[in-house]
Amino acid sequence: MDHLAHVSNLRSSQSQTQISHLALDIGGSLIKLVYFCRYDDSCRDDGDELRSQNDSLCSKSDNNQPVLEGRLHFAKFETSKINDCLDFLRSMKLCLGGLFSTVKVISGSRYISSSFGLFTSSHDGTAPPSDKIFIKATGGGAYKFADLFKEKLGVSLDKEDEMECLVTGANFLLKAVHQEAFTYLDGQKEFVQIDPNDLYPYLLVNIGSGVSMIKVDGDGKFERVSGTSLGGGTFWGLGRLLTKCKNFDELLELSHQGNNRIVDMLVGDIYGGTDYAKIGLSSTTIASSFGKAISDSKELEDYQPEDVSRSLLRMISNNIGQISYLNALRFGLKRIFFAGFFIRGHAYTMDTISVAVNFWSKGEAKAMFLRHEGFLGALGAFMSYEKQCLDGLMVHKMQQKFPISASSAGDNIYCSLSSNSDENGSIECTVYGT
Ligand SMILES: Nc1ncnc2c1ncn2[C@@H]1O[C@H](COP(=O)(O)OP(=O)(O)OP(=O)(O)O)[C@@H](O)[C@H]1O
């Protein structure tokens, strides 16, 4: 999985990077991590040396704010393998030295942030005891695994609301990150230019294990208007049982080669090969997902796993596309952003969702996708450090490194993908402390 690459990346580049901020989204299927690595020339094990080094790292902006320059990185783990995640976090400590000791970025006498543990409830800048180290975390696992994190790593999870984090993450990406949103239709990917001043309202559809549909009206202004339990967990769970695939990507890959018409009952199968034009259904429209499996005297082993996988993927994607459209219609929303790791940047998934939205809305509504699709919640949790206001001393801001347009000025959270962003989608940015 990706995290292995991250571990080796981190190891090979430990002399360049130092992790200073981290947030988690612990979902039903996957754990997502967002962490900020400062650019740095050297990295030493000794806490005091790190501290003085941090002093020098913590340069000042024009208006005397402490500035940390670096990149946001992303990683994910299967929730069922949470120990791998804990090992990864531990290995960061080993690689980078003293991350669990509360290395601080000091500005004058003010305590701006601690490294990795990120913040403590200490107001006076003195070294906080480890039982006061917090990591921002969201998702159900922030509750479920709180004791485990405490026991294994000695850190507390500071819980942030999952829906709020999804919305914060989406707003941040859509407003601040260049070439984040795109449409996908007929194999064509097209980036969408988002005007940050004309973003709302929109429907956010997060397809994780289950699916949440959220009407977003502004920063922190949202309502979860619908959801469905037929989501990514359904695709992966049923797919695993039906195809014996060993991992999600294998199942997805398999769907690529399959033909759903072997498994699905089409309008043409019912209407003797003709369209049902009067109600707008062509002969190739799926009349009943998996419908052929009832009429055939075939058993599961008589079907090709790739056909089953393709049919399943279409069933789930179509259904989500249709429910999303109905909710967009309900509230008069024209833009629907789809996120969550079910999508996985997979062409056929995106195409199916886009076709469903296009078909049901008669071309009125548009399905859009996000490059950092699976990390909205973790980003939202990360951004919540910003609102952490301990005596008003610990507010962090993300500052855009390369301004996208003059019109985006005036908002205080900026960031952009640098032109040479790596394949993991890391984001170059600057964290400001005020
Ligand atoms: N490597 C993988 N292992 C398992 N599932 C994966 C993988 N990659 C993509 N997926 C898909 O992504 C889904 C999980 O997406 P995501 O991480 O956004 O949700 P979650 O936070 O785990 O779920 P929820 O928000 O419902 O708790 C899985 O159900 C599966 O369909």
Ligand SMILES: CC(C)(CO)[C@@H](O)C(=O)NCCC(=O)O
């Ligand atoms: C329960 C959550 C919010 C956990 O992330 C998600 O899996 C979900 O939205 N499930 C769908 C539940 C429903 O609305 O039917």
